[in-house]
Amino acid sequence: MSERIGITVSVNGTQYEREVEPRLLLVQFVREELRLTGTHIGCDTSYCGACTILLDGEPVKSCTMLAVQADGGEVLTVEGLEKDGKLHPLQEAFSEHHGLQCGYCTPGMLMSAHHLLEKTPDPSNAEIRKGIQGNLCRCTGYNNIFAAISDAAEKMQKGP
């Protein structure tokens, strides 16, 4: 049994201090230690992107990172998107455009889309496709996802 390591991670604006096993994956830290189960484990092999979260503003596959690697970092998960009980424009757009079927990939899609719109507020269709290139939808509902991201971008540009 390996020695536990003390880490401090900010998740959705709240600081958490925990002692973790070195082999604990970041996705398990978020889901099992913090009980934030919005982040999904899909393929568990670094392909599907369902577990995508933002670490210090950059998208990462939380199944392919150790929790100890996030020590001192700032994490944003899908639970952190809504503000004051109000859904993020991306979440509203996914709902309006039926940008999901089974919904399993949705948290990862939302986080990748969020990162895309932070960097590229007015993305072209090609940029949207590239923005979610690391997120697979087994229902292949991509067209509605593209439409949702495009619509959210437009609404966010106009402001509330």
Next chain:
Amino acid sequence: MYPAPFNYHRANSVDEAIGMLSDIGEGARVLAGGQSLLPLLKMRFDEPTDIVDIGRIPDLDQIEENDDGVRIGALTTHRRIAASALAGVVPIIRDCANGIADNQVRSRGTIGGSVASGDPSCDWPALLHTLDAEIQCRGPNGTRTLDINGFVEDLYQTVLQPGEIVTGIRFKTPASGSGGAYCAFKRSAPAYPTISVGVQMTVSDGQVESARVALGSAGLTPIRAKQAETELEGRSAGADQIDKAADAAVAASDPVDDQRGSADFKRQLVAHLTKRAIGIAERRASGEQVYNSHEYY
């Protein structure tokens, strides 16, 4: 899936990392971005007793350019390389950095890890053959600068000695009149390439002065296709020469049947991607701006 248990050590300097690796011995593995290592650990293909995390060592993630050329620190991520001034000046670097894996992997994966993993499917080792790159290493016996040719000596096997880590990558900035392209085909964005081909060539008065052709995912190591280079050098890169170079690249490749495709399909990809990379390299050598990135279904 959990990796098997291991002890975790965080190194704050290269010397500290080397000390840790030397003390622990053969059970230790180096963790940089973890994008190659973690999948291996999770599938229990490897069960190290100890992990030495070098990911936070300061100043190993810088890109420096001077009269001698370019130095990329080992911990520089693919995303950072893609966004760098260097990627704007050396298109083959942008081709690779911008198309390697997917957005998430590019946030974490490092050029040093790509080289040190010894995986013939990693993009950077193949590409770096086209730039005659040198790999800077440091270990218990001091620093060494190694040629990328021969650095990966067998499947997942590099010439790094126990306790030695990659600290940086160095190469000469391609001169004007030199153009390159890295063309990779993969099944989906996150997948490793089925085949990749890198070409860098210097063209003067319509004649190819020098050429480099390297293949990724085409055998147990990255492969330098020297006969393909010979077919190009000293000649104008016309259709005949491009076909001969593509044939020579196929002859140099040694693909196997696997889930990415049959060996036969891969040989066809080698031919196709070699022709495409030569075409783009030639246009870039003449100063044309050409967009190029990894292709997938």
